Amino acid sequence: MKNVINRALFAALLAGSTVTAIGTSAPAAAQVGGIVHDPRNYAQNILTAARTLEQINNQISMLQNQATSLANEARNLTSLPVSTLQELQGQVDRTRQLLGQAQRVAFDVGDIQTAFDARYKGAALSGSQAAMVANAEARWNDSVGAFQDAMKVQAGVVTNMGVTRQSIGTLVSASQSATGALQAAQAGNQILAVQSQQLSDLAAAISAQGRAQMLDAARSAAAEAEGRERFRRFRKAD
Template sequence: MKTQGLREALLSGVMIAGTAAGMGIAPPVHAQFGGIVYDPSNYAQNVLTAARSLEQINNQIRQIQNQATSLINEAKNLASLPVSTLSTLQQQVQQTRTLLAQAQRIAYSVQDIQSAFTQRYKGANLNASQSQMVSNANARWQDSVGALEDAMRVQAGVVSNLDGTRTSIDTLVSASQSASGALQATQAGNQLLALQSQQLADLTAAIAAQGRAQSLEAARNAAEEAEARERLRRFFKK
């Protein structure tokens, strides 16, 4: 307020001096008041100089204010998201991996599958003895039961992850909506994408476990059918 009043007073002095000159009033070039020499033209020039200086100061103040606002906005854009669901996500992924690693009888391994099928599923075993056929049939039954149990355990693990997933989604959506800058919004979006990837991984694991169980059951049925024909052939051959 003081700066504004000073500028107005200075500008008023300039206008008065200009008006007097326009009306043909020529003040004395030099007037003396109490021993002090007064020069109107010099006074008017000083007033104009002061007004220009004041305007420059105001412009500099506005520039500083704009720079401060810009720095505040940049700081907001660089601020990190105050929440993170990474630890929960890692725990859920590790739980699913652990369940898959606990597969019974036949693991999720090409070598294990090939070895198991060679020993008790393929047609070469039709030349085995009767007792060996019975043993193979029992082993295949255990494979199927174990695979079905594994599938149900993986499915149960996926379902148990749903509560944590729902909580993480609510947290991230809330953080994204209240994000103060571009970086926070981006980080919230990245965590939501990671959460979606985890859900897809859980779904893939459940489908794989279920498919494994179904495949082993189908292979068991095929092997038992082949062995039944072989036992029937041996019966009539006697």
Template structure:
């Protein structure tokens, strides 16, 4: 036998259930629960978690500080690292060679007093008005001065050209070292050596120009002395 419940009865039951009181059990924040003899305090647990989070944050901050200090020390070490390549010995050897070639100047050295003595004895004054034998000797001495000066100029120029290979090698090595420099000190040292190399090239150029100028000056002085001597000879010829 089926039980039929009318629509009005179902509505009445729904109203009774809706009107029934709801019982809410509130738990104080400091309440403790026991599970098998273990006491659990939510407030104490939350406080412990907060303290642990703060301690972990402090540890993380200390780790970051240590990492920053280590990075700073590494960078300082790189900045203080010296350049592994030095061209100083090569530059000094090249400059010594050029200086030696200038010091080996024949007959008239690169010295003010020596030049004054040579011109007084062979290029001016009584050197152009002596007897025939003296004139011939002085003319021959002037010719030897000119020939020696031109030879010296060629030797200096050859030495300067010979330095070009060493200069090219030094430039390549210094540019490579500069590009691969890991710190400020290495970059500065590479730059300083490049400047020193440039100074050495300027010194070679100055030496070559000085040797060439010396030869040309002696040749011009020889021409002037020959002209003065020719006038003296002509005067004597007409006086006879």
């Protein structure tokens, strides 16, 4: 198209130069074979045609740019074809189930208060000999159960690591092959969700381990208090 415009401009300039060379010695129009030919009007028509072609070329370029822009917008609005939400929710649910299976002293404020009032302090450390023995055994069972629960939660976290690894691989591949901004953003959001799930598992493992350690420390403190009570009774008996 540009070649056509250039040829038209060249013809117009040639016609203009012909008119200039003729000057006043030649008429503005000539009659050849009964047809009137006006070189000035002919040159003007060529220039008009050239300008029209240039405008059409500019409009075609604008339409091509708009089509490219629309195609890019369509790619940017395309959703990510993969989702790991179901797998992540399953992992969180499994960890919560393990925490909910806590033996004896559960992760509940009221349950903890009841257990400590019954076995770890106050009258529980100064009752009858039989009651003291029973409470000591109950405290030992609390500690053993808590350590067992902690190991279960840790085993569940380790199991989740395999699923998490697969999810990360899927999301990284999807992010690298993303065709638009929306897909890249969705892949990034799902990777953040995987990290949140890992933090949730870590918090669960720390909580279970902390519970076992606190119950064992409470058992040691109760045993010490119970020992003092036994020694006091022994001295009083003498």
